[in-house]
Amino acid sequence: MIDLKKYEVWFVTGSQHLYGSETLKKVAEHSKEIAAFLDKSGEIPVKVVFKPVMKTPDEITCLCIEANTAKNCIGLITWCHTFSPSKMWINGLKILQKPILHLHTQYNRDLPWNEIDMDFMNLNQAAHGDREHGFIMTRMRIARKVVVGHWQEGEVQERIGVWMRAAAGWHDFQTMKIARFGDNMREVAVTEGDKVEAQIQFGLSVNGYGVGDIVKIINGVRESAIDNLVQEYGETYQIAADGKKNGPFHQNLRYQARIELGIRKFLEEGGFKGFTTTFEDLHGLAQLPGLASQRLMDAGYGFGAEGDWKHAALVRAMKVMGAGLKGGCSFMEDYTYHLDPKGMKVLGAHMLEICPSISDGKPRLEVHPLGIGGKEAPARLVFNVPSGPAINASLIDMGNRFRMIVNSVDCVKPDAALPNLPIARAIWVPQPDLKVGAASWIYAGGAHHTAFSQQVTAEFIEDFSEMAGIEYIHIGRDTRIPDLKRELRSNEVYYMLSGKRFI
Numbered sequence: 170m171i172d173l174k175k176y177e178v179w180f181v182t183g184s185q186h187l188y189g190s191e192t193l194k195k196v197a198e199h200s201k202e203i204a205a206f207l208d209k210s211g212e213i214p215v216k217v218v219f220k221p222v223m224k225t226p227d228e229i230t231c232l233c234i235e236a237n238t239a240k241n242c243i244g245l246i247t248w249c250h251t252f253s254p255s256k257m258w259i260n261g262l263k264i265l266q267k268p269i270l271h272l273h274t275q276y277n278r279d280l281p282w283n284e285i286d287m288d289f290m291n292l293n294q295a296a297h298g299d300r301e302h303g304f305i306m307t308r309m310r311i312a313r314k315v316v317v318g319h320w321q322e323g324e325v326q327e328r329i330g331v332w333m334r335a336a337a338g339w340h341d342f343q344t345m346k347i348a349r350f351g352d353n354m355r356e357v358a359v360t361e362g363d364k365v366e367a368q369i370q371f372g373l374s375v376n377g378y379g380v381g382d383i384v385k386i387i388n389g390v391r392e393s394a395i396d397n398l399v400q401e402y403g404e405t406y407q408i409a410a411d412g413k414k415n416g417p418f419h420q421n422l423r424y425q426a427r428i429e430l431g432i433r434k435f436l437e438e439g440g441f442k443g444f445t446t447t448f449e450d451l452h453g454l455a456q457l458p459g460l461a462s463q464r465l466m467d468a469g470y471g472f473g474a475e476g477d478w479k480h481a482a483l484v485r486a487m488k489v490m491g492a493g494l495k496g497g498c499s500f501m502e503d504y505t506y507h508l509d510p511k512g513m514k515v516l517g518a519h520m521l522e523i524c525p526s527i528s529d530g531k532p533r534l535e536v537h538p539l540g541i542g543g544k545e546a547p548a549r550l551v552f553n554v555p556s557g558p559a560i561n562a563s564l565i566d567m568g569n570r571f572r573m574i575v576n577s578v579d580c581v582k583p584d585a586a587l588p589n590l591p592i593a594r595a596i597w598v599p600q601p602d603l604k605v606g607a608a609s610w611i612y613a614g615g616a617h618h619t620a621f622s623q624q625v626t627a628e629f630i631e632d633f634s635e636m637a638g639i640e641y642i643h644i645g646r647d648t649r650i651p652d653l654k655r656e657l658r659s660n661e662v663y664y665m666l667s668g669k670r671f672i
Contacts, residue, residue, distance in 0.1 A: 170469035183253030233261035249298035255305030335632035343372035351450030354475035362566035384453035387431030418536035429461035443471025459521030466524035491624030497526025501621035513603035523593035554595035
């Protein structure tokens with residue numbers, strides 16, 4: 170469902186006619202070589218397309234117009250091999266609507282100390298050419314990422330790849346459609362938000378549908394299609410004995426297959442990339458979508474429980490960013506704590522809807538009563554999440570802006586087997602620790618829902634937020650509460666004075 174190779178990033182080099190045809194020929198040759206090298210790098214997830222060297226204001230403006238209308242272009246990498254007077258870039262940058270990465274590099278890694286002459290100096294001027302280029306973007310208040318280092322360096326390629334993945338997520342976000350089955354969970358604040366402002370700022374479209382809109386489709390699913398999907402379940406998961414054929418809960422499992430097929434058909438026909446449900450609006454459904462939501466997330470759809478459209482969209486965006494990387498991404502919730510002073514931890518979960526892409530091994534498919542909602546016992550996948558670094562990201566509506574909050578965490582193994590907890594679960598230690606991490610999250614207004622990922626890091630989300638014009642707050646190893654509170658207060662002033670759109 171998610172194919173990053175269809176996307177392109179254009180490699181754009183700045184120069185000018187002052188240097189003459191021979192120098193410009195060399196600039197083009199070097200630029201082609203760098204673009205081709207990056208295109209073949211294992212760290213680069215999308216196609217890198219070389220564009221002719223920019224030498225005049227008209228060339229730059231035409232290129233920016235072309236980039237804006239190119240369906241598969243998700244951003245530009247700019248580099249000034251020589252000195253490219255920045256006034257040439259103004260008109261193009263004014264209209265450019267695609268993200269920019271400013272690569273501050275040079276063709277040669279080392280100086281040829283014994284051979285260097287003025288011809289070499291005239292050709293290799295990125296050290297000050299890129300400073301001129303950087304000035305105009307700073308002067309024009311253009312958000313971009315700056316990566317410094319030699320283009321063959323592994324870290325440089327890795328950071329470019331991170332930015333490209335963020336650009337792919339942002340590209341997908343701008344045309345994303347979220348189907349909201351039912352409304353918000355009653356009286357809950359953080360899962361709501363201004364959907365009109367979200368569409369104005371991001372392009373994200375969120376629309377509500379009555380549960381009856383999918384119940385009719387779900388009820389019309391053919392038994393043969395359910396048979397095939399249940400067979401797939403048996404090949405993919407460990408099915409508990411009571412859920413197998415002739416078991417007492419086999420029909421409950423088949424009903425989740427029916428829900429999955431029905432929702433998938435609705436999403437595919439409507440061009441949706443994510444959806445929400447709420448256990449307070451299940452009229453016409455025999456079960457809360459549990460296994461169905463888990464598997465649809467695993468297929469690449471975004472999901473949010475309780476009407477939480479912002480995190481449905483964020484889960485999808487992070488799945489796009491992480492496509493092909495080791496690990497997975499899921500809707501998540503900080504559920505309960507282990508407050509032993511010797512090792513405080515969070516148990517993250519939800520009622521049912523955790524994506525198996527983050528499973529440590531083969532999930533177990535089980536059927537158990539839900540305990541709330543008054544519906545049949547739903548099937549769900551039960552598993553632990555592997556140890557290792559991860560992030561929790563939360564997108565909230567602050568009234569005059571959107572804020573992205575990211576907490577870097579360290580996943581650990583449960584202290585025991587959790588034999589009586591029939592849900593998927595993750596155990597983590599927030600950075601810098603639970604007390605500071607949780608207090609910082611609460612001061613920042615972070616939601617109880619998050620998008621959890623072991624694929625992408627805080628850097629991905631920072632790049633994405635920069636592109637989308639979202640305030641970004643990171644809670645990590647160096648976070649101190651007094652510093653965080655000062656940052657939050659400073660941000661309030663900035664957004665009041667910056668001229669940004671207000672809701």
